[in-house]
Amino acid sequence: MPANRESEVQSAIADVDFDSKNYQVEFETSKGKILLDLWPDIAPGHCKNLIGLAKIGFYDGIIVHRVIPGFVLQAGCPLGNGTGGPGYTIDAEFNERPHEAGVLSMARTSDPNSAGSQFFICLDRVPHLDRQYTAFGKTADDESLKVVLSIGAVATDASDRPTEDVKIVSGRVIESDK
Numbered sequence: 001m002p003a004n005r006e007s008e009v010q011s012a013i014a015d016v017d018f019d020s021k022n023y024q025v026e027f028e029t030s031k032g033k034i035l036l037d038l039w040p041d042i043a044p045g046h047c048k049n050l051i052g053l054a055k056i057g058f059y060d061g062i063i064v065h066r067v068i069p070g071f072v073l074q075a076g077c078p079l080g081n082g083t084g085g086p087g088y089t090i091d092a093e094f095n096e097r098p099h100e101a102g103v104l105s106m107a108r109t110s111d112p113n114s115a116g117s118q119f120f121i122c123l124d125r126v127p128h129l130d131r132q133y134t135a136f137g138k139t140a141d142d143e144s145l146k147v148v149l150s151i152g153a154v155a156t157d158a159s160d161r162p163t164e165d166v167k168i169v170s171g172r173v174i175e176s177d178k
Helices: 006-012 044-055 142-151
Strands: 021-029 032-038 064-068 072-075 103-106 119-122 135-139 168-177
Touching: 006 044, 021 044, 032 044, 032 142, 044 135, 044 168, 135 142
Parallel strands: none
Antiparallel strands: 021 032, 021 168, 032 135, 064 072, 072 119, 103 119, 103 135
16 A cells, blocks of 8 residues: 655645745656646645645656547556555545646546546547546646647557556646746
8 A cells, every 4th residue: 555645745735825826737758748737726625736746756757557549648646557546535626627638637436535646637628527527737838738649649558558658757846926
C-alpha cells in the first residue's frame, strides 16, 4: 500500500492563495511540456491537491499508464498500473465545464469521492464525462495541447498501456500575481 502523502500535501499548499495568485502546473514529459491552467473557481480542492502533489514531487518519474485515442490519456498512478494513489482521497467537485480536448479532470473509482492522484486529460470532446468527473483545468496553450495529442497517438497494447513508456519527468507549480 502506498504511503499516505496527505500531510506533505497539506504542508505544501499551506500558502496557496487563489484570491491573489494564479497557479499553473507544468509537466515536463518525455514527449514535451504540458502547461495546465487551473480552475480554482469551480474546483478549488482538486486544484490544491494537484498543486500540492506537484510541489512534493509526487508525479516525478510517473508514467502515462493509459491512452485511449479519441478519449483520454491517464497518469498519476505511483504503481504505473492504474491502481495506486497518494494514500488519501478527495471529494468530488462536479461542475458544468465540458470535457473537451485538453481538459484536465480527475480519475476515480465508481465512488465519486475516491479521486487521489490519478488524472486524465481529454483528447477530444467527451460529453458523457460531463458532471460525472471533476474538470479542473485545461492545457494553457496550443503547444501543450499538441503534446497531449501526440501522447494520445502513441501505440498501446490490448490494455491501453503505451507500448513505450511516456514519462512525467518532473512537475512544477508556476505561481503569478493576479
